Amino acid sequence: MITLKEVKPGQTVLVDDVKVTGQARLRFMAMGVIKGAQIKVKKVAPLGDPIEVQVKSYNLSFRRSEAEQIVVVPISAPM
């Protein structure tokens, strides 16, 4: 079991479980971060945090502390 935090830029994964809690959980989900969604990690900010990912066909940015609470399954090797 790995979390989105451990995924390297360039890799694509499937969301298995969103463990973010509270209202933030619904916000993440409404933005399309739900079980089964495909997420591609695009980059890490120059200072090391936050990260930028591609969800559906747009880019979203959030912090590693939240990425750590999103359980994922890898589906492709880094290119």
Place this chain on the structure above:
Amino acid sequence: MSVITVALAGNPNTGKSTIFNALTGARQHIGNWPGVTVEKKVGKVSKGGRQINIIDLPGTYSLNEYSLEEKIVNDYLLREKPDLVINIVDASNIERNLYLTLQLLEKNVPTVVNLNMMDEAKIKGYEVNIETLGEYLGVPVISTVATSKKGISQLTDLLDAASEAASTKTGSRLWAEYLEELARLKKSHKDGDPEGEEIIEARYHYINKMLDKALVKDEEKVTFSERLDEIITHRVLGIPIFLGIMYLMFQLTFAWVGQPVSDWLDGFVNGPLAETADGALAAVGAAKWLHSLVIDGIIGGVGSVIVFVPLIFTLFLLISILDGTGYMARVAFIMDRAMRRIGLSGKAFLPMLIGFGCNVPAVMGCRALDSEKDRRIAIMIAPFMSCGARLPVYALFAAIFFPGSESVVTLSLYLLGIFIAIIMALVFKNTLFKGAAEPFLMEMPPYRIPTLQTVLLQTWEKGKGFLVRAGTIIFSMSVIIWLLSSYNFSGAAEEINESLLAAIGGIIAPIFALHGFGSWETGVAVLTGILAKEAVVSTLGVVYGVAELAEEAVEAATQLQASIGAVFTGLSAYAFLVFTLLYTPCMAVIGTFKKELGSWKWTLFSALYPFVLAWLISLLVYRGGLLLGLG
């Protein structure tokens, strides 16, 4: 004449404003939603004997009331019941955009779906089947490219028939099935939570089902925007590029464009304009007092603010351009980690930056912050960003007391402001607004070239407050200061220090007895500075009896040299500048505090604590300097 109301709803950045402008010809009335300063844009068009009111709703991702904007949209749909909602959907990002569409349709408001950005979708290799989409949604679907006005005529035709369109809402079998499924899910929810996770998943499930049929995707292409972003937010290059852009912005404002235009305007106001007014007044044989009122009071006072407008407008123009390109999201992305050190999110960086132009839009801009606590902290520290109006005060004193090192002195004040803001943010975070950090969740829009119209409109909307203030507050204050300085209770004052103004200043002066600037003149300047910071300089000009104060700091300095030089020392002048930097923000900001913080208690606190802080720190500077033998 019958009136129909049409509301534009959609995600942020989908082209709502562009479409609004196209429909209304940018004839709009901008106000606020009740109780908050979220912008409310209303445009009126007449069509075939009917009036159509078009309302631009704030951009939202959902209707779940996660944010102020979402609450506004929800309330609006519930209470005002528009005749038609045009749901603007970004076709290049259709999956997530349709989420809001489903929520709108579930509320059963008459809706037309407008797929915008069809050009970008095409570049991405998306092909949308509009008929199929319509079948799944059960409402009319049209497509547009707002920037090149493609499809807009279809939209205006629709407005012509707006009320009919609303009644012809047909629905479809697929949509009915979806609603049944949703109703079943809601019922099975024991706790009755209407926005539970299953519902969210069901919506995305339906969107996927619909797009399976209605969307053909080409092989994923790397867009130009993405390649550009590789460089702009590059791990190594990102920060130098960011610093470079900030540097460019400030050079353009303060050195290359804004300042020179301001200087030119200054020459005009105090040269030809003052002379013409002078000549005209003499020609009609105006009384001495009227002459003095116009030249010293109005041209002196209002002029000192007007000459400042080019600077402010340049800054707002640049901010609008950056905003339109999508770079601002990258600023938040790059600065988030640094901002988190002081307990705020990267989204707070932008309002702080705007604060260097004017604190009013800075305080308003804090709305971008997701958490209420963060928003309050950001609002309360934003005024420590030294706004453009404080600059003439620094320039004047630096030219008198620190010739040759003006820029060092000015820079030191800007840095002190930032330093105090950081300290106060930390203090607030650990006392008044304790609590866990809110997550940071932000869309990174693609880079775009903003249209000229958008940029100019935004610049005007942001900057016109300055012009309004010059015409209202500054104007009336200049007249009042002039009156108070010319009269006392027994009539016209012979000398200014026998005037009412001197009496008022004399009451304030003792507060600064320990600071080295406890004269009635500075007392008055501090007072008027609360009305508008730039008034500190114009007030000193009036009270020190300089009839026409030059706006060029160096010239003004020679005029005021003797009088100010006699009252201040270098050290007390610097202490006064520190006080000016930090004390109570101007009325316009206090008014914005009230709107944004919502209560008088917090407004008063936010207005008063900087006064105490400024008093202490400038005392520290003065006394410390004396001890070090700098006096």
